[in-house]
Amino acid sequence: MNKINVLKPKYRTEEVLDEIKICLDKGWTGMGFKTVEFEEAWKEYTKLPYAHFLQSNTVGLHLALNVFKTQEGWNDGDEVITTPLTFVSTNHSILYENLQPVFADVDETLCLSPESVKKLITPKTRAIMYVGMGGNIGDISEIKYICEEYGLKLILDGAHMSGTYTKESAPDPSWGYTISHTGWEADVTIFSFQAVKNLPTADGGMICFKEEKYDKLARQLAWLGIDKDTYSRSDDKGSYKWEYKVPNVGFKYHGNSIMASIGLVQLKYLDEDNDYRNQIATWYDELLENINDIKTIPLSWHIHKSSRHLYQILVNEKKRDEIINHLYKNEIYPGVHYVDNTLYPMYSLYGGTCPRASEYSKQLITLPIHLDITKDDCTKIIETIKEIL
Numbered sequence: 146m147n148k149i150n151v152l153k154p155k156y157r158t159e160e161v162l163d164e165i166k167i168c169l170d171k172g173w174t175g176m177g178f179k180t181v182e183f184e185e186a187w188k189e190y191t192k193l194p195y196a197h198f199l200q201s202n203t204v205g206l207h208l209a210l211n212v213f214k215t216q217e218g219w220n221d222g223d224e225v226i227t228t229p230l231t232f233v234s235t236n237h238s239i240l241y242e243n244l245q246p247v248f249a250d251v252d253e254t255l256c257l258s259p260e261s262v263k264k265l266i267t268p269k270t271r272a273i274m275y276v277g278m279g280g281n282i283g284d285i286s287e288i289k290y291i292c293e294e295y296g297l298k299l300i301l302d303g304a305h306m307s308g309t310y311t312k313e314s315a316p317d318p319s320w321g322y323t324i325s326h327t328g329w330e331a332d333v334t335i336f337s338f339q340a341v342k343n344l345p346t347a348d349g350g351m352i353c354f355k356e357e358k359y360d361k362l363a364r365q366l367a368w369l370g371i372d373k374d375t376y377s378r379s380d381d382k383g384s385y386k387w388e389y390k391v392p393n394v395g396f397k398y399h400g401n402s403i404m405a406s407i408g409l410v411q412l413k414y415l416d417e418d419n420d421y422r423n424q425i426a427t428w429y430d431e432l433l434e435n436i437n438d439i440k441t442i443p444l445s446w447h448i449h450k451s452s453r454h455l456y457q458i459l460v461n462e463k464k465r466d467e468i469i470n471h472l473y474k475n476e477i478y479p480g481v482h483y484v485d486n487t488l489y490p491m492y493s494l495y496g497g498t499c500p501r502a503s504e505y506s507k508q509l510i511t512l513p514i515h516l517d518i519t520k521d522d523c524t525k526i527i528e529t530i531k532e533i534l
């Protein structure tokens with residue numbers, strides 16, 4: 146029997162190896178060269194004004210908060226409103242900067258609820274950390290509006306959002322919508338190219354600021370605070386100039402040319418791959434249409450095309466673990482995205498403050514979604530669940 150895992154990357158191996166070979170032959174595997182090409186390609190693809198390639202989304206989230214904290218004069222203990230329904234990277238990054246995560250509840254799209262966020266704003270609130278869950282975007286326009294009203298930074302954790310296109314209504318609705326790759330909504334968006342994401346490298350992330358001054362500083366800080374990277378200190382003929390200044394204490398967060406080479410190839414297939422993920426989601430939607438005991442997650446009206454990084458369902462919490470174990474017995478390995486973060490010791494101060502997120506967290510199952518999943522697999526998965534509903 147074929148094992149069906151929840152997530153699985155697909156690499157264009159020969160093409161990727163050709164691209165990596167260029168780096169090896171040139172003798173340049175570090176920052177610069179392919180990382181520059183990848184940043185340019187990402188900007189061209191997303192139409193976002195700035196992009197800097199990093200080791201991961203996690204370091205990008207930290208960098209974003211570090212840049213804003215130092216540039217905007219935030220203090221230790223200042224507050225960032227965030228979600229309990231996410232991977233821990235989102236919230237750990239707030240702690241790295243000695244800021245206080247304040248947990249708001251989610252809405253039916255599993256993204257932060259604007260209503261809940263608004264109630265938690267205090268004079269110490271500095272930013273909203275927003276997660277686009279599984280390719281969904283929730284009520285991002287209301288969140289953007291709140292940020293503008295209260296002078297808060299909007300940080301979009303776009304780990305799941307590569308290839309999600311969103312729409313914004315024109316000032317006059319009869320003019321229709323503008324459709325753009327997501328990221329334009331926030332002051333900074335951080336994407337993930339980790340091993341099982343829609344654009345998998347092995348590890349990697351892209352930090353995309355809206356403003357040049359932040360992008361400039363982030364580039365410096367991602368390279369230990371050094372003002373000029375080694376690539377830009379070398380000319381076309383490979384002559385290397387050693388001199389540089391170190392105006393800041395930075396981090397070793399920048400990406401490298403090997404990962405960028407993988408990313409450059411994978412990016413060419415991102416839209417096509419996401420079309421197939423959307424096809425899988427449609428198969429699941431159809432199979433689940435008349436099953437009352439399973440709820441699907443509605444896409445936000447802002448979504449033009451979701452990356453469909455995840456396909457999540459909600460089941461009765463008393464049955465959830467039984468369903469998962471039954472799937473395991475049938476060699477199907479679903480996931481759970483995510484455990485309510487307030488159950489973890491470092492966030493337990495907020496335990497019980499987000500009832501909807503806690504409830505969902507006990508009901509969620511992520512069904513397998515990747516490029517090897519067929520319509521027959523979807524049917525088998527749903528039939529297997531039905532056996533014990």
Ligand SMILES: Cc1ncc(COP(=O)(O)O)c(C=O)c1O
Pocket residue numbers: 200201202203204231232234235276302304305336337338339349350
């Ligand atoms: C919502 C979310 N945020 C952040 C991350 C961290 O991404 P990375 O592994 O690139 O650091 C992940 C990765 O799983 C994620 O799902």
